[in-house]
Amino acid sequence: MRAAIALLTLFFAGPALAQTVVTSSAPESVAVTVYRDPDRGDGGIDANRPSGFALVTEKRRITLPAGDATIRFEGVMDGMIAVSAVVTGLPGGVIQKNRDAQLLSPAALLDGTLGNRVHLRRTNRATATVREQDAVIRSGPDNAVVLQTAEGFEGLRCSGLPEGLSYDAIPSGLSAKPTLSVTTSSPQGVTADVTLTYLATGFDWAANYVVRVAPDGRTLDLFAWLTVANGNSISLPDAQLLAVAGRLNRESDYDAIDGQPHSAYLSLRCWPLPRYDLTPDGGYPPPSPPPPAAPAPIMMRAEAMEDVVVTGSRIARQEDLGDLKLYRVPMQVDVNANGQKQVALLQRATVPFTLFYAADILAEDEDDTPRPLKRMIRMQNETKGGLGLPLPSGGVAIFAPTHAGESLLLADSRLRDHAIGETVKLDAGESSQHFLTFGRAPESTDDRPVRQLTLSNAADRAVSVEIRIRADDEDQLISKSTKLSRKDGAWLWSTSVPANGTARLRYTIASER
Structure with a gap:
């Protein structure tokens, strides 16, 4: 009898174990190797839409139960190319992987709650009285959002009062962070150190040079920043940063396979109201003149820039990567979401020209x-000429001294890739x-x-x-x-x-x- 009960217990416990979900909210450590957009040429980075890519390597510690489990890797890059993802360190390996395609957003909440009951909250501007009532969403985010209340049908935020929606639950299938899910089967419960490696779009990098001409007009000091752009919504704190220079042969269409999570746009439109600002002949009045432009700066002084003093231990170290050049930043840095990061790339003093x-x-x-x-x-570009190192393409700000001892901007130029010699x-x-x-x-x-x-x-x-x-x-x-x-x-x-x-x-x- 006891054996039969034990067998029945295992039988009914099996499906429950198969549904076990393990969530890894963030990596323990991360390394990102950024590749330039090979089609950008010598132009600058598109800060709004970086068109290079990166190889991201995340270290995560995950506690797994015995048997089947689904692991959710939260906080991966928006531009993650799911087909490139490789997971190592799982005792049972990877059975399958899925890119959770839809992110949590106001539009996604509306779309997932279409036809269901929500709570409409309104505030009277005059009395500050708050009124809350039930409503049913009848039209989703692709059109004007239509609600059905006890008074009838109306458009969201068309009443003229401050109003918002609250939900009883989050619709299934929505994720607050970009997430990669994998299924595995572990022979026993274990805490494993797992490595997740993948390619991601939405990155780019460039060199930005500062040239200071010496008062004698015969030598100059050369300093370069390594500027990295992250166009994703996820930050990489305390990341090991690397950058690859050179034209990489890339044949894959990353835009077609990056699998970025879908986030619908929320459109709030009301029925047109009569206009009372028309001219007597029925036309619109002429637009107001634009405000006067801000006066252009007469000069830019070099002292207005940060007076950078960088020790050799903080300058990126150059390595060979086949025929390409790899720059390794010697300390951990924060690569923030939708931002740019600058670290010291190279420095040379008293270069004859x-x-x-x-x-x-x-x-x-x-x-x-x-x-x-x-x-x-x-x-x-030779050692005897004061340089003798590969020079990645990028922008160049050239400063020259004046008779009064000031250092003023002489030119804003560009530099193509240059090899030694x-x-x-x-x-x-x-x-x-x-x-x-x-x-x-x-x-x-x-x-x-x-x-x-x-x-x-x-x-x-x-x-x-x-x-x-x-x-x-x-x-x-x-x-x-x-x-x-x-x-x-x-x-x-x-x-x-x-x-x-x-x-x-x-x-x-x-x-x-």
């Missing part, structure tokens, strides 16, 4: 309007003292005109200028008044323009077209 002026033109251009030359900074060129803005003018030389003929380029220098010192002249493959430059070199598929005119002086180049184009 060359200042020159440049322009890129077409060989057949005849625009005689003077155009300013670009101010350019050139460095050699390459020549680094920074666009430091247009010059107001150095110009290029096109024209025809006096000896021009109608059948083959002679073009003339004139460089003018209004400064009190000589400057170096490089003009890149682009021509079609079938065109040739003949009768050059000075020697030109060929570089990167174009003709290069390198010259020195004396202080308060000019320099000229005359050339003729011979075309076979």
